[in-house]
Amino acid sequence: MAADGSGLMEEHNNFIVRGISFIGKKIVGTVEGLGSFLVFLGYVIRQAIHPPFRSRLIFQQMFFLGNESMFIILLCGFFIGAAVTLQVGTVFTLFGAQSMAGAANAKALARELSPLMAGFLIAGRGGAAMTAEISTMKVNEQIDAMEAMAVDPVGYLVVPRLIAAVLMLPLLVALFNVSGQFASLIIAVNIFDIDIGTFFDKMLKIVSWHDVWAGLQKSLIFGAIIAVLACRFGLNASGGAKGVGQATTNAVVTMLLVLLSVDFVITYLQIVFK
């Protein structure tokens, strides 16, 4: 290092340049990623509105996402509904308003918890399975084989999954609502001594169809996000078994983060444009 401190200065400058370069690369990478995702999304939508329409594959995916996820959705909805009612009821009891616990739970479920939790469950179960299946096909040349047979992998693999997810997620969210509210009823009646009639009376006063519709709007968008992201990560996989694992992990993490951030944006828009 030079005695006049110029070496230290140079090191300092290098550090700043490296820092700026690192941030710049991250920004460019993010913008590039977003751009290529939007191009992919546009292509998926174009394929979705053009024949052939593969109804057999859509039903297969609906069965996989819907029927095979139903039990876990009901179970999760039940425990979330029970836990929220317990928490809210305990606080409301302090103000003598425990009869509102069921209604508060219903509102929270309809607008926020059901779409988000069902979205998380479907991302973790169905979305991860989609990525794993498609990425395995990619690394085993099955996607190349499909291309070689003049079949568009986006039309064959992505579009049926997208349509199935968009159709099934609202149904699963509705089930989540019903299951969560059933658990809420049990807790309200047995722990907070609320009359069944009062429970439903308060619920119908506080929760409107707008609340249910707000949650279903979210679920439609969440379904599309899960399917498109899961398939996109699958189609971009490379490098054998390790690549399949990596694609699946990255897909699940990205899906959860995107669901949370999109949930906030939709909630904000729903409140602003009430």
Add this chain to the structure above:
Amino acid sequence: MNDPMIKFQKVTKIFGKFRVLDELDLDIPAGRITLILGKSGEGKSVTIKHIMGLLKPNSGTVNVDGEEITHFDEKQLREFRKKFGMLFQQAALFDSMSVGENVMFPLREHTKMKLPEMEEQVARILKDVGLAGLEEKMPSELSTGEKKRVGLARALVHKPKIILYDEPTTGMDPIVSDMIDNLIVEVSKREKDLTSIVISHDLKAALDIADHVVMLYKGRVQLAGSPDDFRKSSDPVIRQFFAGKVEGPMEFF
């Protein structure tokens, strides 16, 4: 040679700093078995991808079955690819589908045939490749040789004009290799108009089945001729490749 089925004219393909195809001129005859040889990285797979329109050249033209395909858009290419069947190195069967569904896949996607008609055709083609009655089996229940034969049945079921074999016998024992080679010859004899293109490292066996041989070196054709022309060639590059020796003019990197 009659009018070739496939004709490359001055085709150049560059990946980054690598000029994989360098003004390649190549003719592949119709209705015969053509063997494409070359060491790894010499552009054999890139050549096949150009034939199917999966890659576009940086310059030059690719003519297939009388059509210049380099300017085709994606829609035209998908239609064009229906002319092809391809047997992949690892067969690339869809592991979520049964053998029958795998073989039926091109028919289901590209024809308006009714299910019983498709099932009949699948049964017939499976019988042709020696796998009659295996429709219900899953790919995971098959041996490597059986997977290859199912892959071949799938490649042939829609009666393609051109069939591509990517390393059809790599990694197989000699008996299964011989069986696959015989099957390639048998299919070619049965389907008179079928143009077959084989990429193989299994040199001696491949020379036995080929009618025409093309060797690629440094992005160009080093030799094009009959298997005998290849065997008798005094070209040191060909000799080195044929002998499978490291020492010689051929560069390895």
